[in-house]
């Protein structure tokens with residue numbers, strides 16, 4: 001156990017959760033349904049994420065009906081396939097090639113994914129929004145999506161954040177009976193993951209991406 005002297009959290013476990021919650025596509029177990037109560041538990045936990053004004057304007061939908069998945073899958077593929085084909089033309093490093101393979105896999109197996117969790121907000125982004133309004137708008141719903149992914153990962157459930165379908169937001173809203181006043185922000189593909197764990201991906205260090213007081217001014221290592 002790696003307890004921080006000032007808290008009772010097991011930091012080793014917390015940090016492992018934060019570094020190994022990956023976007024899971026090829027390792028989704030397509031044969032095993034995910035019980036609704038598990039998903040509701042994750043949504044309950046996601047509800048604790050911060051929201052501007054604490055307004056609780058987020059809504060969720062679990063989608064596991066085969067015909068509905070297949071209809072959304074067609075729109076998803078209609079955007080995803082050309083996007084990936086375009087990216088395949090550009091020379092990519094190994095890491096982005098793996099992401100593209102994984103994204104193609106999801107397109108090919110969309111209907112077999114046990115469930116999708118659609119994250120929504122009860123209103124539309126303000127018209128002609130300022131940058132600040134846009135930041136506050138999405139900032140009030142996306143932290144909950146990440147909390148959902150963390151809570152799911154801790155329960156053996158993998159998820160993958162997707163947005164391809166959003167090009168067809170209106171058609172999907174009509175299919176699902178979602179009012180035009182509601183905004184879809186992302187669709188999580190969800191399923192138990194296969195294998196035991198995930199490895200953290202290489203990421204740039206904090207020192208590399210953090211400045212002190214002034215643009216590009218490095219933070220001294222020890223203070």
Ligand SMILES: Cc1cc2nc3c(=O)[nH]c(=O)nc-3n(C[C@H](O)[C@H](O)[C@H](O)COP(=O)(O)O)c2cc1C
Nearest residue numbers: 021022023024099102103106161162163164165201
């Ligand atoms: C805002 C956002 C939108 C994304 N949209 C898609 C998508 O439409 N399709 C898809 O396969 N992956 C999508 N991804 C996942 C990324 O392509 C990529 O797999 C991920 O960021 C890599 O993260 P990882 O280190 O957790 O695996 C999206 C991720 C984010 C944060």
